Amino acid sequence: MLKIDNLQAEIGGTRILNGLSLEVNAGEVHAIMGPNGAGKSTLAYVLGGRPGYEVTGGSVEFIGRDLLDMEPHERAAAGMFLGFQYPVEIPGVSNVQFLREALNAQRQVRGEEPLSGGDFLRLAKEKAGLLKLDMDMLKRHVNVGFSGGEKKRAEMVQMGILDPQFAVLDETDSGLDIDALRIVGEGINAIMRAPEKGVLLITHYQRLLDYVKPDYVHILSKGRIVKTGGPDLALRLEEEGYEAVAA
């Protein structure tokens, strides 16, 4: 459902992605691991269409469409969700207002009826419960004053509410305590483990992969995939490090 072919991208004239290719089929979870600065977040941002991330070559096909040809909000409506490594604070805008408007904007693009206030709150409550996030947190301004772990959990509540086809999750596990890691892992499974959905899981740690079992593990280094394997590759990485495994 996501086919990345020979993708090249630069930021401010500096080449970051160097011919990256990757294909995720429906029903699959792929993990991407790699050293700091390898280009993992850059890949996530390029898939999300962040301004300033210039694609200079290659292609990305998403559910039969040219992803790179779409505006960021159109990608979201087409079913692409980006879980941020650093979720953004928006003072003055409550989570409830933000997410209801976002969901209804997506529904409108898809030709669906908007959700009423009551229906939205029921949905939000259900997804907050799934992630064990207090509903009161959703009444507060988006990510403002949230702890690092709360931000990551709120990010998954957003994913639950928006119910995307595909999720790129950039280090959703970092900053989570041990219990929260399990809750988030189970949340990802509940929301995204389905025959018609796909996940790209960017992580530094094997631990999340104990909960969300990947079908494939890729090592990204210097802007390209240098090795691909099964779940055991992550275990080997944990024991031996990038230098030894990716060489």
Place this chain on the structure above:
Amino acid sequence: MNALTALPTRKDEAWRYSAVEALVGADLDAWRAIDVPAGESYRECLTIEDSESTELRRLRVSIGESARCELFAVIAAGRLGRIEVEVRLAKGAHFELGGVTLGGRDTVREFVTRVVHAEPEATSNQVIRSVHWGKGTGNFLGQIDVVRDAQKTDAAQSFKGLLLEKGASVNAVPQLEIFADDVKCAHGASVGQLDETARFYMAARGLSPELARRLLVQAFIGDAFVALDDEAERERLMGVALAKLDLHL
């Protein structure tokens, strides 16, 4: 044509950033008086929302001992839209102003206030938020006078400008004349643009650039209505402001 001779110039502090040339034909002597008797409360919400030329509102407010006056206003129309308020505070009185200016093209929209703390223990709080685009200008000229005996005065001014496009501008000129020594006067002014990171985050959740901007502007100007304890009025004022933003005029 005798109105011309009475026109102010930009040398006049109160007209420094204004569109004085738009004043031809305006009635510069039309002051409206608001007197709030001792111990009472008064609230008024004003909007300038459908004038194409010059729209001038001048208020002279006198607030009695321990009385309270709250003004909330949106200036969203007029080639020149201007609200001037002169306030005199008696002992222990409070004045609250929440003001919003919005506009594009080559419009000028401004608040000009003079708040006189004439007796001790009075408080005042002015919050102005200005959102402009095109070649639009937003101004806040706020003078605060604290007379010699007005001890324990607490006067605050906050101004923030949000420029949606290059070419728009805002000016904030606080002017403090303080002759008492036990006085708190806080004023802050800042200018910024829409947060690009927030915009991308919102887009990544499915909000179009227009919707994201609308939400961010709503959050920004919301500061001016925090003290307005009337949800329906707050929504009305917000509606007037956002409608102007949607038209992008």
